[in-house]
Every structure is written in structure tokens, then in C-alpha cells.
Amino acid sequence: MTQDLFVSTRKGLFRFQRIGGKWQQTYVAFLGQPVTAFLADPRSGNWYAALNLGHFGAKLHRSTNQGATWDELAMPTLPKSDDKDAPSLNQIWALEAGGADQPGLVWAGSLPAALFRNDRNGDGAWQLVEGLWNLPDRAKWFGGGTDDTALHTICVDPRKSSRIVIAISCGGVWRSEDAGATWACRSRGLFAEYMPPDRREDPAIQDPHRIVQCRNKPDHFWCQHHNGIFYSTNDLETWQFAGPRFGFGVAVHPSDPARAWFVPAIKDELRVPQDGKFVAARTRDGGKTFESLSNGLPTGFGYDLILRHALDIAETGDTLAFGSTTGNLYVTEDQGDHWHAVTHHLPPVHAVRFAVNG
Amino acid sequence: MPTIHVTSHLRHVAPAGPMPVDAATLGGALDAYFATAPRVRSYILDDQGRLRRHVAVFIDGELLLDKKDLGRRVAPNSEIYVMQALSGG
Numbered sequence: 001m002t003q004d005l006f007v008s009t010r011k012g013l014f015r016f017q018r019i020g021g022k023w024q025q026t027y028v029a030f031l032g033q034p035v036t037a038f039l040a041d042p043r044s045g046n047w048y049a050a051l052n053l054g055h056f057g058a059k060l061h062r063s064t065n066q067g068a069t070w071d072e073l074a075m076p077t078l079p080k081s082d083d084k085d086a087p088s089l090n091q092i093w094a095l096e097a098g099g100a101d102q103p104g105l106v107w108a109g110s111l112p113a114a115l116f117r118n119d120r121n122g123d124g125a126w127q128l129v130e131g132l133w134n135l136p137d138r139a140k141w142f143g144g145g146t147d148d149t150a151l152h153t154i155c156v157d158p159r160k161s162s163r164i165v166i167a168i169s170c171g172g173v174w175r176s177e178d179a180g181a182t183w184a185c186r187s188r189g190l191f192a193e194y195m196p197p198d199r200r201e202d203p204a205i206q207d208p209h210r211i212v213q214c215r216n217k218p219d220h221f222w223c224q225h226h227n228g229i230f231y232s233t234n235d236l237e238t239w240q241f242a243g244p245r246f247g248f249g250v251a252v253h254p255s256d257p258a259r260a261w262f263v264p265a266i267k268d269e270l271r272v273p274q275d276g277k278f279v280a281a282r283t284r285d286g287g288k289t290f291e292s293l294s295n296g297l298p299t300g301f302g303y304d305l306i307l308r309h310a311l312d313i314a315e316t317g318d319t320l321a322f323g324s325t326t327g328n329l330y331v332t333e334d335q336g337d338h339w340h341a342v343t344h345h346l347p348p349v350h351a352v353r354f355a356v357n358g
Numbered sequence: 359m360p361t362i363h364v365t366s367h368l369r370h371v372a373p374a375g376p377m378p379v380d381a382a383t384l385g386g387a388l389d390a391y392f393a394t395a396p397r398v399r400s401y402i403l404d405d406q407g408r409l410r411r412h413v414a415v416f417i418d419g420e421l422l423l424d425k426k427d428l429g430r431r432v433a434p435n436s437e438i439y440v441m442q443a444l445s446g447g
Contacts (some may be wrong), residue, residue: 038368053401054412055367055410055412055413055442055443056367056368056401056402056442057401057404057410059400072371072397075400075405077405078405078406080405080406081406084426087406088405088406088408089404089405090406248369251439275445327381
């Protein structure tokens with residue numbers, strides 16, 4: 001089993017493979033086109049790529065032959081309305097496979113924030129998850145970093161595929177126990193210093209930039225929030241604050257939930273690394289302490305920003321990668337003790353994702 | 359019949375060359391075009407059926423300023439150009 005690394009960028013989809021001890025680029029598709037999400041479905045072997053063509057809208061493509069050819073699929077659509085200001089779907093920002101017991105099921109999250117499902121490997125029409133779209137609390141959500149609200153994270157519970165957790169900027173963390181029919185807010189403990197005092201802890205307006213669920217200990221979740229880092233050890237009953245570090249991405253070790261990685265930045269006005277020093281951060285004790293990881297990262301000034309989907313960990317738990325808006329791609333194969341640059345010359349990186357090959 | 363010309367940026371989904379369409383309005387002309395070339399629809403219209411914000415339509419050399427005006431009349435000899443706004447980077 002090997003892990004391939006897929007990198008979605010502003011100008012195409014790239015694949016890197018470890019060949020002869022080095023990570024090498026072995027594939028490119030959609031050159032020149034912004035790729036906003038990628039999924040290699042481990043059940044079917046299908047690849048899915050979401051594009052945002054700007055002028056011509058969001059698009060979705062699938063390859064059933066490991067990228068040799070791609071077919072354009074029907075896009076999810078929002079409910080038709082006569083309201084002249086009715087929302088239209090602007091981007092797909094999350095693609096996830098359903099569980100092993102749900103062959104064919106693919107989930108998609110969008111801007112504006114909505115969840116869609118397709119039970120036929122992307123063929124035919126997508127169904128809007130109406131239980132989420134019709135939540136009264138949706139009226140309280142607002143955009144954060146984008147004009148639209150954004151559903152950027154979908155976690156399918158490895159113990160029970162009908163349990164789904166999603167995260168929305170800015171609309172909090174939500175869980176469905178019944179494959180999307182009903183939803184409960186799971187933001188308790190998250191707080192937003194930047195909001196008016198009486199809204200600071202409003203669960204439905206939190207801005208989780210990204211959440212991840214530990215594969216082997218799925219009661220454990222990490223959240224890189226706009227306001228800092230939060231950790232839940234009790235299946236989202238509550239979140240505990242683990243420090244005010246700003247950033248976007250987060251990765252958790254697949255079997256040790258106390259280990260998580262981040263790439264910190266200065267918040268809001270700047271969105272660049274602290275003091276111009278580009279480092280990653282790691283905790284190995286559930287957020288009690290954090291180490292700064294810089295071995296192999298630039299020693300001089302660096303202004304790389306890592307977007308929320310641009311940090312990932314491979315299933316083995318030792319290899320991580322992140323890609324930056326300045327086109328740098330870094331990999332570690334020892335959990336962050338040493339990093340090395342794979343390339344400095346990519347287009348701005350939107351997302352990195354490991355996928356099992358073979 | 360009016361004729362629709364679609365930007366070469368959409369050549370991977372659009373038929374080659376201009377297409378005459380039997381219609382009296384811009385919306386009717388686009389519908390007739392999409393009937394022949396269904397894949398182009400989602401590139402020109404959003405999922406509410408509105409012209410995409412950064413798609414520019416010229417009718418007989420005149421830019422359509424009101425993007426919601428799909429009822430705009432077109433003449434039997436009208437030339438309709440569907441372009442994209444320019445972008446950098």
C-alpha cells in the first residue's frame with residue numbers, strides 16, 4: 001500500500017508519488033482551472049474533482065480510470081425560487097465518501113452552505129439534504145472570509161455511517177444521527193471573542209475553520225477555529241479551548257487522538273505567519289502543550305499561508321503534507337520532526353489530500 | 359433567425375461556430391441554443407436560471423446591462439455574443 005498525494009490548486013490538480021525515495025509530480029489535470037475539492041473514493045476507486053471556473057460557475061468531474069479521462073457530472077443545485085435574490089450554488093468545497101456499507105454514496109458541501117448527497121457514484125441528480133437547508137438557525141449563519149456561508153467539512157463516523165458531522169463558516173458544528181434528516185448543533189464550548197458579548201457563545205454563529213475526527217478514537221475531534229484551537233474528547237458533548245492560535249488547517253493522528261498538527265498564522269488583518277517565521281505546530285498531549293516545528297522549513301522570513309484543506313495526514317500516521325498559497329509543498333515522514341520541500345513552484349494551493357494507491 | 363456566438367473559452371462544451379436559433383427574445387434564443395447544446399447551460403446560467411454575473415452578453419454590439427433581462431427582444435437578424443468578462447492572474 002502506498003499513499004499518493006493530490007494537490008488541488010488555483011490552476012489545476014496535481015499528483016505526487018513517492019518514487020525512489022523522493023516525492024515526484026506524476027500527474028496533472030485541469031491545468032489552468034481552479035480546483036476547489038478532490039476526493040479519491042476508496043470504495044469505488046473513482047476520483048472526483050470540483051472546479052470553480054469563476055465566470056462559468058462551479059463544476060464537478062469524475063474519473064473512473066485513475067485520471068486517464070474525466071467526465072463532467074451534474075452539479076448539485078439549490079431549490080428553485082422566484083425570488084430574484086435567491087441563492088445559487090457558487091462552489092463545492094467538500095467531497096467525502098459515504099461509509100463502507102453505503103456503496104455509491106458521495107457527500108458534497110457547498111458555498112452557500114448546503115449539504116448534498118448522491119447515491120450513484122455521482123451519476124444523475126444530487127439531492128439537497130433538506131433537513132439542514134430548512135434549519136431555522138440557518139438564517140443566523142453568515143459568511144466568514146467569503147461572501148457566502150461555507151460548508152467545508154464533512155466527517156462520516158467510522159462506527160456508524162449514518163452519523164455525520166459537518167462544520168460551517170460561520171454556522172457552527174452540527175451532527176446528524178440519521179443521515180441528514182435531523183440535526184443538532186455541536187458547538188458547545190466554542191466561543192468567538194470577536195463577536196458582541198451576548199453572541200460570543202452562540203453555537204450557531206461559530207466559525208470552525210476546519211474540524212477533523214480521529215479515525216480509531218472517533219469520540220475525539222479537533223477544531224481549528226477562527227478564535228483558536230479547540231479539542232473535544234467526548235463525542236462533541238463539549239469543546240475545550242486549547243489556546244488562541246489562529247490558522248486554518250488541522251490534522252489528527254489516525255490512532256492517537258492526543259496528537260494533532262496545525263500551521264499557525266496571525267489572524268484577521270494580516271493572515272501571515274507570526275513574526276514572518278513559517279512553522280508548523282504539534283501537540284502530543286491533547287493540547288496541553290504545543291511544539292513549534294521548523295526543521296526543514298524556511299529559516300528566513302516566510303509568508304506562506306496554509307488554507308483549511310491544505311494540511312493532511314496519511315493513514316499511516318507518520319506522513320503529513322501541507323501546501324501554501326505561495327505554491328510551496330512540504331512533506332514530513334516523521335510526524336513533523338523533519339520537513340522537506342517537494343516543490344516551491346505550484347500555483348496557490350487550495351487543498352492537499354493523501355489517497356491510498358493500490 | 360438570430361444567431362448566437364459563444365466564446366471560444368467554452369469550446370470544450372459548445373458546438374463549433376455560431377448557431378442560428380428560432381426565437382424572439384434573448385431567453386428564448388438561449389433556450390433554443392441549450393436544446394441543441396445542453397452542456398453549455400450551466401456555464402451560462404446559474405442554478406436559478408439567471409445569467410451568471412461575469413458572463414457578458416452583447417446583442418447587436420450592445421452590452422446587455424440588466425443581466426436579468428432575459429425577456430429582451432431580439433430581431434430576426436440579431437447577432438448575440440456570449441462572452442466572459444476579462445480576468446487577470
